[in-house]
Amino acid sequence: MAKIVDPDQLNDATEIVVSTAAKTIQLLVAGNLNDDSPGKSSGATVQAVYSKVKELWKSNTSYNKLSFPFDPGAADVGAKLRVINGWDWADAQTRDLLRDSGWREEKNNDEYISVISLGAVDASTVDQAYYVQVFGFDQTTATFDKKGELNEGLSVYDGSTAGDYRDFLKVLLREPAKLYAEYDLLNEQDLLALTYQAYRLPLSNAADINITLADGVIDASTDFAAPVGITYLKGNTFGT
């Protein structure tokens, strides 16, 4: 199944559930909707979700007595959709299914960007990209929700200073025996800060033709007089 761009593919109470009691919009992995890797070919675009909810609001009297959940911003180009009027996405799965646009959740003051990778990943269902949101080689990394080419939301702000990651994002793709790729988003695109929109960044890999042996072969080899090792210096203030 492909990424859903047609709101007609989202059926009320099947792929999409509106809870007027909880004031949530939920996307379900069901029917036409899946959350498989890679992200570029699954889920549903924010624009499609928005458009579907718009149609439901027009036709469903239980819904349209309530204030509309969205301020669309420029979600058609992947930017600035806001979830408003006390509404929220129902859960993490719903957020994982959203494609092509960042968003802001007013209820909890959360902001998400959409990370969309450009270029092919060698093994779309295997190669795992990951990211770091704080500058420094000793910072914690995390993997994206799905493997392969990226198209998914990433929290950059949760309403607190501690959860504010809008000033740094580095995306990496490093797989054994493959060319490494990484992208420092703010530096590369000369951004002052991230905001709730989609960011497209180059991230691709391929087999490293200079590597001809498997790791196990090297590990078992006696051709080296002494064990080969690499000493890493952790830190971010190297001097000469």
Add this chain to the structure above:
Amino acid sequence: MATPTFTLLGTGGLTDGVLDNADSGTNWTDIASTDPDISVEGAGAVSGIFRADGEQGYAQLSSAPADGTDKIVRGWIFTNNIAYMGDVSTSTGDPYKLLMWDGSNEELKPIFGADTYPGGWYNIIWDVNDFTTLNSSLIRRWGVEAGHAINAKNAINTWMDCFRYLDGYEMTGGSTSDPVTFADIAGVDDVAAYGVVSEVNTVFFGTGTVVFGATSTGSCVFDCDGEILVFTEQEIPAGLYSIGAVNAGTEVVMKNSVLRSGGLADNTRFTVNWGASGVDVEFFDNLVVRASTVTLYSAQVATGNTFDDCGQVLANGANVSGGTIKNYEGASDTAALIWDTGVSPSGKLDDMSFTKGAAATHAIEFTTAASTSLSLNDIAFVGYSTATGSTFATFYFTSTSTGDEYTVNLQGVTGPTSYRSLGAQVTVQQTVTYTIRVSPATSGVEIVVVSTDEATVYFRSTTPSPGVVSYPYNYTGDVSRKVQIVSVPYDNQTIAVTLGSLDAALPVALQDDSVYYNP
């Protein structure tokens, strides 16, 4: 210029109400010289000298010509003794006094002093019943006693003319092409010196009952536009001052005019009574000040009038739309306007304004004759209580039957709409129209009016072309609502509004939704 024919009222059966016309000094004492040159009516007046304080001049008959009970005595005096008079207001010295005598007792009433005498002929007007020490049925002397601080010059200085009993008059005459006017009335009145209607510098002054048409027979066609009639302050009984119309065929047009009482006491208030049904009255855009009861009748047009500090307006089904009633100071728990008919007030009381005075009074009283379904449109109520049952609630229902159920439908009404009922069940509901108009005018936009917590839907409609939806609601007080504007091709909107007592419109500018996409 029409010449009305008067039928005098309150004459006691006397010709022209005359007690003595002072054309000769036959019945006069001290003021007994006939003066053919200075008089207000007839062949002349009597004259004489008022020199010392307490000197009297009077006419005396051998017996009472008529029972003076409930009569208004009128007479004329002219004196040039103003320099010698005492004051009325300060009681310094003595003022001039009206005297009457019943054969045994004399009683005096102060009429003017140096501080109040305006000069010239002065019309003495007094309620005979005020002379409480006299036997009013036996009165046979009428005159004036001088009140001097010092002696006056010893020369003829005082004239008196015609004393009579007179309340006022009915009149006939006039035609559509040549209607009677106040000027016509004052002209005829002046010849006989009735003094009921007089004119000074185009302002008319009234001192009695004025009726257009005759009770017995005969009608009057009267026209008045932009005139002023002031009922003057006199010692007269309440109810004497009146302006009205009788007899089918009588036609009264009074517009853009002022009717007011010049006095401050209730006895100088005047009734307005536009006769029984059948009298053709057009009474509009007038200012009526300090009248007592104003009585109208069905089929009459009495629109645009202002009744300021007047008594109750008995509408009787007349059209009083556009009128203002303010400062009604009647008894507590009474109403400024009485609706005592089954005729619907819709179209009869439209566009009125009621402003409460200081007294705890209602605006409108609905009697048991009123319909149980009442519609009131575009009325402003000011100063009334908002509390049901208050003695100054806006509406007052006199039915004591708990089985009676009244519904008052209001539209465009502002101010308190409370009511007091003596027993009947009353529902007051204000029908107000809130119009939502979307632009560009387009059909298919869903309009939903909901509570602020969005739990309750009050109204739902889809705009027809040209994009206008009207939401009627019953007003019981200002409320906050949300209006949901729901459309697929346009941005959805939530607009917070306050629904008030007046019709209102909400213009909504629709914005194209550039994000919505359905391939």
